[in-house]
Amino acid sequence: MASIATASPVVSGCSPMQYCVLSTSRGTGTLTCKIEGVRPKVQLEFREVRESQSRKVNFKPPETTITVKGNLFDVSVTSEYEVLESVSDSQITIECAVVGASIDLDYFGLPALFDLLITSPNDVPVVTPEGGGLQFLWLLILLPSLVLLVGLLYFCKEKIKTRIPPIGGRDPEGFPMLPNVSPDVIQKFIQQLKTKYEGFYNAVYPVPYIRDRMYCVNTIFVESGIQVMKSHDRWAYLTSYQDILKNAVNRSARIILEGEPGFGKSTLSLQLVYDWCKGISSSPLANVQIVIFLRLRQVGGVTSIAQAVKQFILPRDSSIKENDIQTILQNCSSIVIILDGFDEYPDKDNDVVISEFKNIIKGDIFQDVCLLVTTRAKCMPKEYAPQSKRMRLVGFNSDAQRSYIRKAVVVDNPSKGKAILRRLNENTILSDLCQIPLFFVLFAHITFEDEQFENFTSVSTCFGYVIGCFHEHLRLKSDDKNVKPYQKDHKSLDKVAFDALHGELQQLSWSKDNLLEHLGKEFYSYYVKLGMLIEEEVQNRDPLNSTSLSHYQTEVRFCHKVFCEWFAAHNFADIVSEDDTVLSKKGINPFDSQYVYRFACGLKPEAAEKIISYVRDLEDGDKFSILCFLEQTGKTDTVLETIKTICQSEVIFDGSDSKLLQRSTVQLLEMASTNGIEISRVELYDCVRSADLDRGHLVLSSGIHFHKLSSINQLVIYDEGKHVIYEKARGIINFGMLCHDLRTLAFYRCIMPQTLGRLQHNFSVVWSPSTDTRYNLTQSGKWETKEGKKLSDEQYQQEVRKITQPS
Numbered sequence: 001m002a003s004i005a006t007a008s009p010v011v012s013g014c015s016p017m018q019y020c021v022l023s024t025s026r027g028t029g030t031l032t033c034k035i036e037g038v039r040p041k042v043q044l045e046f047r048e049v050r051e052s053q054s055r056k057v058n059f060k061p062p063e064t065t066i067t068v069k070g071n072l073f074d075v076s077v078t079s080e081y082e083v084l085e086s087v088s089d090s091q092i093t094i095e096c097a098v099v100g101a102s103i104d105l106d107y108f109g110l111p112a113l114f115d116l117l118i119t120s121p122n123d124v125p126v127v128t129p130e131g132g133g134l135q136f137l138w139l140l141i142l143l144p145s146l147v148l149l150v151g152l153l154y155f156c157k158e159k160i161k162t163r164i165p166p167i168g169g170r171d172p173e174g175f176p177m178l179p180n181v182s183p184d185v186i187q188k189f190i191q192q193l194k195t196k197y198e199g200f201y202n203a204v205y206p207v208p209y210i211r212d213r214m215y216c217v218n219t220i221f222v223e224s225g226i227q228v229m230k231s232h233d234r235w236a237y238l239t240s241y242q243d244i245l246k247n248a249v250n251r252s253a254r255i256i257l258e259g260e261p262g263f264g265k266s267t268l269s270l271q272l273v274y275d276w277c278k279g280i281s282s283s284p285l286a287n288v289q290i291v292i293f294l295r296l297r298q299v300g301g302v303t304s305i306a307q308a309v310k311q312f313i314l315p316r317d318s319s320i321k322e323n324d325i326q327t328i329l330q331n332c333s334s335i336v337i338i339l340d341g342f343d344e345y346p347d348k349d350n351d352v353v354i355s356e357f358k359n360i361i362k363g364d365i366f367q368d369v370c371l372l373v374t375t376r377a378k379c380m381p382k383e384y385a386p387q388s389k390r391m392r393l394v395g396f397n398s399d400a401q402r403s404y405i406r407k408a409v410v411v412d413n414p415s416k417g418k419a420i421l422r423r424l425n426e427n428t429i430l431s432d433l434c435q436i437p438l439f440f441v442l443f444a445h446i447t448f449e450d451e452q453f454e455n456f457t458s459v460s461t462c463f464g465y466v467i468g469c470f471h472e473h474l475r476l477k478s479d480d481k482n483v484k485p486y487q488k489d490h491k492s493l494d495k496v497a498f499d500a501l502h503g504e505l506q507q508l509s510w511s512k513d514n515l516l517e518h519l520g521k522e523f524y525s526y527y528v529k530l531g532m533l534i535e536e537e538v539q540n541r542d543p544l545n546s547t548s549l550s551h552y553q554t555e556v557r558f559c560h561k562v563f564c565e566w567f568a569a570h571n572f573a574d575i576v577s578e579d580d581t582v583l584s585k586k587g588i589n590p591f592d593s594q595y596v597y598r599f600a601c602g603l604k605p606e607a608a609e610k611i612i613s614y615v616r617d618l619e620d621g622d623k624f625s626i627l628c629f630l631e632q633t634g635k636t637d638t639v640l641e642t643i644k645t646i647c648q649s650e651v652i653f654d655g656s657d658s659k660l661l662q663r664s665t666v667q668l669l670e671m672a673s674t675n676g677i678e679i680s681r682v683e684l685y686d687c688v689r690s691a692d693l694d695r696g697h698l699v700l701s702s703g704i705h706f707h708k709l710s711s712i713n714q715l716v717i718y719d720e721g722k723h724v725i726y727e728k729a730r731g732i733i734n735f736g737m738l739c740h741d742l743r744t745l746a747f748y749r750c751i752m753p754q755t756l757g758r759l760q761h762n763f764s765v766v767w768s769p770s771t772d773t774r775y776n777l778t779q780s781g782k783w784e785t786k787e788g789k790k791l792s793d794e795q796y797q798q799e800v801r802k803i804t805q806p807s
Contacts, residue, residue, distance in 0.1 A: 007035050007036050008035070008110060008112065009033050009035045009044055009097065009112040010035070010112055011031065011033050011096050011112045012034070014112065021115045021116075022114055022115070022116055022117065023117040023119050024083070024117070025118075027083035028081065028083070030080050031079055031080075031081060031094075031096075032077070033046065033077050034076040035074070035075050035098065037069070037072045037074065038073055038074075039073060039363060039364075042073075042075055042098045043075070043077075043098070044064070044076075044077040044097070044098060045096070045097055045099045046077070046081070046094060046095070046096055048092065049093040049094065049113070056087045057081050057084065057092060057116070058084065060079060060081070061079075062079040065078075072367065077096075081116075083116075087118075090118050090119075091116070091117050092116045092118070093115055093116075094114060095111040095112060097111035098111070181324050181328060185320060186332075189290075189314075189324070189325070192318060193291070193292075193309075194277045195315075197273045197276075197291075197293060200270055200273065200293070201271075201274045202214070202217075204216065204217050204267065206442070207442060207445045208442075208470075208559040217270040218274050219407065221267060221270075221271045223403070224264055224393060224394070224397075224437055225397060225400075226238045226241060226243075226244065226391060226394070227391065228389065228390070229390040241271065242284060244272075245370065247284075248284070248370045249288050249334060249370045252367050252387075254373075254385040254387060255370075255371065255389050255390075256375065256390050257372060257374045257375075257393070258374075258391070258393070259376070259377070259392060260376060260393075260436070261560065262438030263395055264393060264437040265340065266341065268374075269338050269372070272291075272338065272372075273293045273338065276336075287334070288334045289333050289334045290328070290334070290335045292309060292313075292329075292335065292336070293313075294308050294339055295312075296339050296341045296357065297345065297346070297538070298312055298536065299345070299357065300345070301346070302355065302357075303353070303354065303356065304356050305329065305337070305356050305357070305360070306322050306325040306329060310322045310325055311552070329366075336370045337372070338372045339361075339374070341374060341375065342373050342375035342379065342380075342381060343375045343379035344509075345357065346509075358381070361373055361384050362384060362385055363385030363386075377392065378591075395435040395436055395437065396435055396437050397435075401421060401424075401440055405417040405421065409448050416448075420447050423447055424440075424444070424447060429456050429457070429458065431659055432658050432663075433462070435658070442466065458631045459595070459599070460599050460603060460631050468487070470532055471486075471530065474529060486527075490523075490567060491571075492520070492523065493567050494567045494568065494571035494574075496510070496519070496567075497558075497565075497566075497567035497571070498568040498575075498588075501568050501593050502587050508561060508564065509538075509557040510556050511554070512535065512553070512554040512556050533558060533559070534557055534558070535554050535556055536554070536556070537554060537555075538554075561593075565595040565596045566595070566599055568596050569595070569596045569599030569603060570599075570600075572588065572596055572600045573599075573600035573601075576600065576604075576610050577606040577607045580610040580614070583610065583614040584614070590615055590621075594624065597611055597628055599631070601628045602631035608628065609632075609642060612628050612632070616645070622652065625646065626665050627661060627664055629642055629664070629668060643668060643671055643672050643677055644672070647678065647680060648680055649681075650680065650681040650682070650683055651665060651668075651679065651681070652683045652685065653684045653687050655685060655687040657702075662702050662704045666707065669682070669712075670707055670709070673712070676711060678713065679712040679713065680714070681713060681716065682709075682715050682716070683718065684698075684706075684717050685720075686720055687701045688701070688706075688719070688728075688732065691728065691731030691734065692705075693731060693734055696708045698732065698735055708735065708738040708739050709739050710740045712739050712741060713741065713742065714742075714745075715742060716748060717746065717747050717750075718749055719748075719749070720749050720750070723751045724747065724753070726753045726756065729752055730756055730757070730759070732745070733745060733761060733777075736761065737760075743763050743764065744764045744766060745761075745763060745766070746766040746768065747767045747768070749768070749770070749803075750769065751769065751799075751803055754782075754793075755781050755782050755783075757781040758781050759779065759781050760779065761777075764776060769799045769802065769803060770799070770802055773799065775791055
């Protein structure tokens with residue numbers, strides 16, 4: 001049973017939600033009350049409901065029993081009572097209620113009310129032997145009537161069964177008998193859900209500007225990387241997207257699915273909905289009675305799930321009432337609720353609005369259902385149930401990319417598909433962006449139609465080309481001569497986008513009327529036709545000011561947040577060029593809206609210099625500043641000055657860095673070396689695969705080549721806990737010989753070979769297996785201590801044990 005509110009107390013001997021009378025003939029007795037499946041732990045108390053000050057019943061101190069079931073509690077209280085002798089009433093009203101100063105009583109049901117009927121022994125009917133013959137006579141008279149009544153009821157039941165068709169392959173008897181809701185209404189409700197969902201999953205647009213090319217989600221959906229959190233900092237891969245809900249649909253479960261913009265959260269949600277509607281046998285949703293799918297961006301101002309379903313899922317002319325929906329959701333045998341896009345929920349930061357959407361995430365209501373919430377990783381709910389399982393989408397790997405191209409781009413042409421993949425992967429900019437499903441899908445379709453697409457040197461030039469594709473497609477389709485002015489002059493939209501991302505509370509959608517006022521009718525209509533702005537019906541949050549009697553209004557959003565960042569970057573670049581103090585103010589978060597900064601650097605060289613200087617001083621801003629640096633196209637002197645500033649501090653490579661970041665960092669160092677700029681220190685963390693001396697470079701684990709650098713001072717290799725084999729160690733040292741100004745080559749936190757053979761090196765080679773030990777490599781290829789003593793076999797084995805057998 002799925003409860004829409006937390007459980008209510010129930011008194012032993014009474015039926016829930018029904019008027020109850022308990023009788024006592026002695027004026028004393030024992031009462032028991034229980035509440036099940038609650039969190040936090042609560043207290044229960046019997047108390048008399050009095051109309052006057054006079055007390056009629058005494059209760060002795062209660063005995064409380066608490067049973068733990070997962071993260072929920074069953075609480076039972078037993079108390080002895082005594083009716084006072086002075087009481088002449090024959091009936092006393094008592095209640096069992098949840099109490100506690102720290103408990104929010106609004107989240108619990110009403111107290112359990114019952115009447116205690118006080119009787120005397122003389123009031124109890126006694127059956128005497130003399131009455132036996134009369135009772136037998138009445139039994140003979142009534143028996144035929146009872147048989148006839150039972151037969152009539154059975155006939156009616158069979159008649160109803162033949163009239164109601166099965167629902168989803170199940171017999172309607174599988175539905176519980178719900179108060180005031182017939183099986184016909186339940187069947188209609190489920191059918192209306194599926195009809196609406198069919199419209200959702202059959203209208204997927206992989207390429208936003210091609211609105212006449214629609215797909216069913218199942219046609220284009222491919223498995224991408226999904227991980228589940230096992231501990232605070234450890235994640236494990238799931239085998240399939242169906243594992244998200246595996247073993248969760250038939251029990252209380254809370255799942256939060258994280259993913260950055262464009263990683264496919266909404267597409268995956270639609271695939272789950274498709275599986276339920278089609279009854280896919282391998283899906284964990286196959287036998288679920290009801291699935292509720294809601295886009296949270298639409299339900300601002302809506303306080304209940306039943307209200308949201310009524311307004312946004314059921315047809316406008318549906319005869320099913322909100323109360324019917326609530327009753328069905330309270331009593332259905334199994335239910336899965338999917339809330340898509342918590343990061344876009346208008347009321348997520350509104351503490352005034354008390355809605356069921358936030359309460360269900362906290363686990364305060366709907367405790368017996370399976371809940372799946374999708375959101376951006378940096379926009380987690382402030383409060384969520386402690387038992388919630390966290391999962392995340394990690395993007396497309398090569399298998400997912402091949403699968404998508406085969407399914408949606410070149411269905412019958414595998415060689416063409418391989419060519420598209422090769423062209424995308426050959427360009428570092430595109431290869432890195434293609435790990436994001438949204439970009440890969442977009443680029444794959446564009447590359448299929450345009451062979452020049454892969455020739456880009458920055459994210460800014462790449463995305464500028466994508467924007468141009470939107471305009472070109474509309475121009476060819478409508479032969480609209482006004483395309484170019486609207487394509488170049490979009491300052492009003494730039495300002496709207498910038499204001500949307502500015503500050504802590506981002507506003508990613510606008511009412512149509514407000515946006516028309518800012519943009520003008522012609523400009524607005526053009527960008528809607530373009531596919532860059534999307535119209536959507538939402539709840540009218542201010543019905544008093546509405547010009548319509550409808551509960552709905554039209555809101556407008558960008559087809560994706562990155563497009564909002566593109567236009568915001570134009571305004572941002574203009575502002576920073578004139579006044580860089582705006583950077584230090586609380587404005588656009590560079591780590592939440594990184595493309596605003598990167599695009600701005602590519603759009604305006606005057607802004608790039610100031611942005612890079614600001615970003616580099618942020619915590620963990622060094623790597624980000626490199627990405628921003630590679631976007632700029634300013635004067636040579638300005639670019640070289642920026643490189644010089646970056647190279648004064650250590651430059652770090654990490655094995656977890658993206659290929660784009662590693663390639664960008666290598667490119668920066670090569671420019672520094674070519675122009676004689678001193679490179680203070682380069683650190684390589686768990687990312688060196690081998691040395692290729694014929695080509696004069698190190699090969700990183702990502703496949704990126706780290707070329708010899710003539711102006712580098714220190715090169716540090718971190719290989720955490722690993723054995724560095726003889727060939728690799730000698731190769732790295734010989735690579736150091738190619739870097740003419742190298743003074744120190746260091747190996748940290750790894751196990752080096754005990755001897756390396758004779759080497760001619762004109763720089764210090766240092767091995768530091770731990771923080772308190774340091775050895776230097778001699779020309780003979782052996783290690784010695786800082787005192788100049790040879791490293792003994794015993795000392796070497798001791799260092800190995802420190803790493804392989806830490807205490």
